[in-house]
Structure formats: structure tokens, C-alpha cells
Amino acid sequence: xxxxxxxxxxxxxxxxxxxxxxxxxxxxxxxxxxxxxxxxxxxxxxxxxxxxxxxxxxxxxxxxxxxxxxxxxxxxxxxxxxxxxxxxxxxxxxxxxxxxxxxxxxxxxxxxxxxxxxxxxxxxxxxxxxxxxxxxxxxxxxxxxxxxxxxxxxxxxxxxxxxxxxxxxxxxxxxxxxxxxxxxxxxxxxxxxxxxxxxxxxxxxxxxxxxxxxxxxxxxxxxxxxxxxxxxxxxxxxxxxxxxxxxxxxxxxxxxxxxxxxxxxx
Numbered sequence: 186x187x188x189x190x191x192x193x194x195x196x197x198x199x200x201x202x203x204x205x206x207x208x209x210x211x212x213x214x215x216x217x218x219x220x221x222x223x224x225x226x227x228x229x230x231x232x233x234x235x236x237x238x239x240x241x242x243x244x245x246x247x248x249x250x251x252x253x254x255x256x257x258x259x260x261x262x263x264x265x266x267x268x269x270x271x272x273x274x275x276x277x278x279x280x281x282x283x284x285x286x287x288x289x290x291x292x293x294x295x296x297x298x299x300x301x302x303x304x305x306x307x308x309x310x311x312x313x314x315x316x317x318x319x320x321x322x323x324x325x326x327x328x329x330x331x332x333x334x335x336x337x338x339x340x341x342x343x344x345x346x347x348x349x350x351x352x353x354x355x356x357x358x359x360x361x362x363x364x365x366x367x368x369x370x371x372x373x374x375x376x377x378x379x380x381x382x383x384x385x386x387x388x389x390x391x392x393x394x395x396x397x398x399x400x401x402x403x404x405x406x407x408x409x410x411x412x413x414x415x416x417x418x419x420x421x422x423x424x425x426x427x428x429x430x431x432x433x434x435x436x437x438x439x440x441x442x443x444x445x446x447x448x449x450x451x
Contacts, residue, residue, distance in 0.1 A: 186210070186328075186330055186424050186427055186428045187209060187210065187330070188329070188330060188331065189330070189331045189332075189333065190209055190330055190331070190332050190333070191209075191332070191333055191334060192332065192333070192334035192370065192371055192374045192375070193334075194208070194209040195332065195370040195374060195420070196370045196371060197209060198370070198423070199368055199369075199370050200437050200438075200439065201435060201436055201437030201443070202427075202432075202433035202434050202435075202436065203433050203434060203435035203436070203437070203445065203449055203450075203451070204435075204437055204443055204444075204445050204449075205433060206433035207445040207448065207449075208444065208445060210433075213444075213445065213448070214444065215444040225283075225353050225354065227273075227283060228283040228284075228286065228287060228353060229351070229353050230273060231269060231270060231273050231283070231284070231287065232287055232351060232353065232395060233312060233337060233351060234269050234272075234273065235262075235265055235266050235269045235287075236311065236338070236351065237311040237312045238265050238269065239261065239262050239265050240308040240311060240338075241308075241311060242261075242265070243308070244307075244308055249302065250298050250299045250301075250302035251299065251302070252299055252303075255295065255296075255299065258295055258299075259291065259292065259295055262291055262294075262295060263288070263291060266284075266287065266288060266291065270284050286397060289397050290395060290396075290397045290400065293397070293398075293400045294395065294400060297393075297400055297402075301340070304342070305342050305343050306340045306341070306342045306347060307340060307341050307342070308338065308339075308340055308341075309339045309340055309341045309346070310336070310338070310339045311336075311337065311338045311339070312335060312336075312337065312338075313335065313336050313339065314333065314334070314335045314336075315333070315334065315335075315336060315375075315378035315379070315381075315382050316331050316332060316333040316334075316378070317331070317332055317377060317378060317381050318330070318331050318332075319332065319420065319421045319424060320421070321421050321422075321424065321425040321428070322425075323425065323428055323429060328425070328428060330424060332374065334371075334374055334375060334378060336348060336350075336375045336378060336379060337349055337350050337351045338350075338351070338393075339379055339383070342388060342389075344386075344388035344389075345385055345386035345387055345388035346379050346380075346383060346385050346386065346387045346388060346389075347387070347388060347389040347390070347391075348372065348375045348376050348379050348387060348389070348390040348391075349390075349391060349392075349393050349402070350371060350372065350375065350391075350392050350393070351392075351393050351395055352392045352393065352394055352395065352396075353394075353395050353396055354394075354396070355396070356394040356396055356399035356401060356403070359392040359394050359403045360403045362392065362403075363391055363392055363403040363404060363405050363406060364406045365406075366405045366406060366407045366412040367407075367412065367415055367416075369405070370416075372390040372391065372392070372405055372412075373390075373412050373413065373416045374416075375390060376390040376409050376412070376413060377413055377416065377417070380413065386409075387409045387413075388409065389404055389405070389409065390404070390405050390409055390412075391403050391404035391405060435449050435450055435451035436451075437451070
């Protein structure tokens with residue numbers, strides 16, 4: 186077990202232990218391919234930058250998200266989008282489609298953000314890199330692994346914190362992931378990070394689908410307390426078993442898209 190793991194590595198462990206071994210343990214990687222034109226991944230980079238600047242700017246200016254200020258807020262969001270697009274894509278004509286898709290989503294996103302503010306949620310932090318350390322014993326030796334990840338957004342509400350991960354993919358798949366909190370490492374780990382770093386109760390964790398026409402917040406189907414209790418027990422136990430030589434079985438189902446498919450026995 187490496188001394189440092191990413192949240193993505195824990196996702197691989199849940200999806201297929203062999204993939205975890207190949208990519209996290211042996212550090213095998215596919216050769217990076219050049220991107221001819223921006224796609225969803227590149228739009229995701231742009232969207233993260235825009236929303237971070239928008240909400241951090243509002244917090245700095247102490248400007249509330251209200252329905253009365255919607256016109257001004259939309260103008261501000263559009264202006265931030267235009268500036269960020271130039272920075273990220275350097276005016277590339279091939280980025281027009283991705284930019285147009287995001288711009289078409291702006292009113293829908295702003296309406297959602299205003300509705301959340303009306304419910305008492307306030308942006309607290311964004312694009313924050315956090316970490317936790319797990320410990321266990323092996324042959325009377327202390328073993329430690331650091332798990333690191335970047336949380337897209339943390340909100341503060343009356344009930345506590347809310348962890349949000351932005352997604353541009355299928356809303357249906359996000360809903361399915363959120364409905365299986367004991368198989369969805371990403372939300373669990375981010376909630377764990379936030380609770381450990383902020384020292385506050387995490388009330389909600391979920392995916393915010395930013396797909397045009399499908400914008401919705403898909404929340405974990407189980408209480409965060411139950412989910413964290415399960416992960417905080419199971420994950421150190423699982424890593425300890427791997428550390429002691431437990432076999433890493435190939436049990437994935439998304440094999441056609443796996444970077445380890447070329448050397449996997451399955």
C-alpha cells in the first residue's frame with residue numbers, strides 16, 4: 186500500500202481491486218493522448234474555475250444571492266465566464282461548443298443557487314485540497330497512509346456543512362451513485378475530509394449535476410453519520426488486509442474503459 190493515495194484510488198479499489206493494484210500500487214499509467222478539441226473534461230476545468238471565482242467574489246463583497254438581484258448576478262456570472270474562457274482556452278475557436286453549452290446552463294444554475302440561499306445555505310469554501318491519515322498495525326509496526334483529494338465546494342447551513350461535487354455527466358448515473366453511499370467513495374471521502382478539517386458536522390453530501398436541462402442536486406441516500414461510520418471502519422481494515430498480502434481480484438464491470446485492461450487477466 187503506497188504511503189499516499191488519492192480519492193480516485195479509493196474509487197478504483199471499490200470498483201475493481203486489481204485496478205487499484207495496477208494503478209495505485211504499481212503506478213502503471215496509460216500514455217496521455219493529445220486532445221484535438223475541448224470536451225467535457227475541459228469544460229469541467231472551466232466550470233470549476235468560474236464557480237469558484239463567482240462564489241468567492243460574492244462572499245468577499247458580502248453580496249447575497251437573492252431573486253431581486255438576479256439580473257445583476259447573471260451579468261456578473263456571464264462576465265466571469267467570458268474572462269475565464271479566454272484564460273483557459275486562449276480564444277480557441279474549437280472551444281466554442283463547450284462554452285456555449287455552459288453559457289446556456291447559467292440561468293438554470295443561478296436559479297438553483299438562489300433557491301439554496303433562500304433555504305439558508307451559504308458558500309464557505311471551494312476547490313479546497315484536504316487530507317486525512319489512516320493508521321493500522323502490521324507485525325508490531327505502525328503503518329500510515331495519507332489520503333488526499335480536492336473538494337469542489339463546501340456550504341454552511343443551519344444543520345451543518347454540505348459537501349458538493351460538480352458533475353457534467355449523466356444525471357441518471359449521478360442519482361444511482363448517490364443512492365449507493367457504501368460503494369461511492371468520492372462523497373464519503375469528501376465528507377470525511379470536511380468533518381476532520383473543519384471540525385463540524387457534515388449534514389449533506391451530494392453531486393450537483395450541471396448538465397443543461399437536468400440541473401439537480403443528488404444527495405446521498407443514507408445519513409452522513411451512518412456512511413462515515415461504515416467507511417471509517419471498513420477502509421482501514423481493507424487497506425490493512427491488502428498490506429498483509431490479500432489478493433487483488435479483477436472484478437470490475439467497466440472493463441472497456443479501464444486503463445489497466447491491457448494487462449488484466451479478466
